[in-house]
Amino acid sequence: MNKKDYYEVLGVSKDASEAEIKSAFRKLAKKYHPDVSKEPDAAEKFKEAQEAYAVLSDKDKRSRYDQFGHAAFDQNGGFGGAGGFSGFEDFDPSDILRDIFGQGFGFSGSSFFSGGGGRTSSRRTKTKGPDINVLFEMSFEEAARGTSTTVELNIDDTCDVCGGLGGTGAKTCPTCNGTGYVRQEQRSILGAFVSQRVCPTCGGTGETYTNKCSSCKGTGKKRVKKKIVVNVPAGVDTGDHLRVAGKGPAGENGGPNGDVYIEIKVKDHPLFTRNSEDLYVTLPITFAEAALGCKKEVPTLDGNIILSVPSGTQTGDKQRVKGKGLKSPARRKTGDLYVVFKVITPTKLDRKQKKLFEDLNKTNLKTSDFDLYEKYVNKG
Numbered sequence: 021m022n023k024k025d026y027y028e029v030l031g032v033s034k035d036a037s038e039a040e041i042k043s044a045f046r047k048l049a050k051k052y053h054p055d056v057s058k059e060p061d062a063a064e065k066f067k068e069a070q071e072a073y074a075v076l077s078d079k080d081k082r083s084r085y086d087q088f089g090h091a092a093f094d095q096n097g098g099f100g101g102a103g104g105f106s107g108f109e110d111f112d113p114s115d116i117l118r119d120i121f122g123q124g125f126g127f128s129g130s131s132f133f134s135g136g137g138g139r140t141s142s143r144r145t146k147t148k149g150p151d152i153n154v155l156f157e158m159s160f161e162e163a164a165r166g167t168s169t170t171v172e173l174n175i176d177d178t179c180d181v182c183g184g185l186g187g188t189g190a191k192t193c194p195t196c197n198g199t200g201y202v203r204q205e206q207r208s209i210l211g212a213f214v215s216q217r218v219c220p221t222c223g224g225t226g227e228t229y230t231n232k233c234s235s236c237k238g239t240g241k242k243r244v245k246k247k248i249v250v251n252v253p254a255g256v257d258t259g260d261h262l263r264v265a266g267k268g269p270a271g272e273n274g275g276p277n278g279d280v281y282i283e284i285k286v287k288d289h290p291l292f293t294r295n296s297e298d299l300y301v302t303l304p305i306t307f308a309e310a311a312l313g314c315k316k317e318v319p320t321l322d323g324n325i326i327l328s329v330p331s332g333t334q335t336g337d338k339q340r341v342k343g344k345g346l347k348s349p350a351r352r353k354t355g356d357l358y359v360v361f362k363v364i365t366p367t368k369l370d371r372k373q374k375k376l377f378e379d380l381n382k383t384n385l386k387t388s389d390f391d392l393y394e395k396y397v398n399k400g
Contacts, residue, residue, distance in 0.1 A: 187229025297355025
């Protein structure tokens with residue numbers, strides 16, 4: 021099923037400011053929140069609004085969405101340019117919702133996303149680990165042909181000794197009685213307001229351990245060096261992103277690892293420049309070659325080719341060599357190579373060369389291009 025455009029869901033333009041996006045979400049949340057709305061499809065519309073806000077309120081995710089659309093969220097990984105998102109579990113709209121419904125409104129970010137409305141889970145929901153961004157600089161040739169590289173990361177990963185639990189001998193947390201939250205009641209002249217926060221003893225898991233893991237000191241995570249293999253497709257360009265799913269930092273409470281986004285930076289080439297999938301190369305030729313025509317050897321990414329230069333070639337003229345450009349990582353297309361001619365004026369001539377040019381200058385080589393100028397020069 022095709023998803024709706026996130027800008028349309030919030031009812032804002034694609035150049036909307038952060039304040040406009042927040043204001044639009046505020047109105048929709050107030051209208052469709054399952055705990056306050058009586059409309060039959062309120063829950064679905066509320067879920068659409070929070071998903072749109074989760075993306076458009078995040079600068080990085082919004083940029084990827086603008087570039088790749090919903091394909092940026094492909095759960096199968098791969099080229100995103102974007103980048104993709106396997107979920108929005110790391111998004112917590114609690115601040116803006118408390119602003120709408122009041123500080124005493126009982127909900128958590130996790131229950132909100134799972135469709136639980138104002139009801140909280142008895143224990144903290146499993147949360148996906150944070151995504152991280154890694155810059156990878158590569159040569160022009162590597163970007164053109166594609167490559168495989170190994171990236172080394174220093175991240176907090178799940179403890180391999182306790183499996184992320186933090187210890188052994190699990191028992192119900194005595195502070196929160198296994199709920200993962202502690203409630204606090206505040207009284208005022210307007211009545212009693214009940215708020216809740218994550219249990220400081222168990223961290224929201226609802227459990228403590230008789231024996232704390234000595235390897236991770238009870239945190240369930242360890243700082244490790246991790247090497248991941250990244251397959252870079254042919255045709256990538258500076259600013260593209262590749263998503264490596266599940267290789268980032270560990271999640272909370274047994275949640276999945278975050279993703280790694282490889283940001284591409286391609287070095288300049290001494291000869292070639294690119295425009296999307298097309299390549300451009302400048303070919304210097306002499307006056308004689310330009311006037312008489314010739315055959316020239318021209319470099320491509322696949323080796324040299326022989327190009328016929330027609331007589332009368334001018335600086336700026338170009339020839340297209342089909343299929344000698346770059347492959348597109350997103351489309352089944354290969355670009356072309358454009359050879360741009362540049363006629364070189366000699367700066368030093370020996371006596372014989374100078375005599376030849378003097379003799380040549382005595383012949384009538386002027387074309388209609390000179391007529392307009394001579395008309396005004398000889399006007400008086």
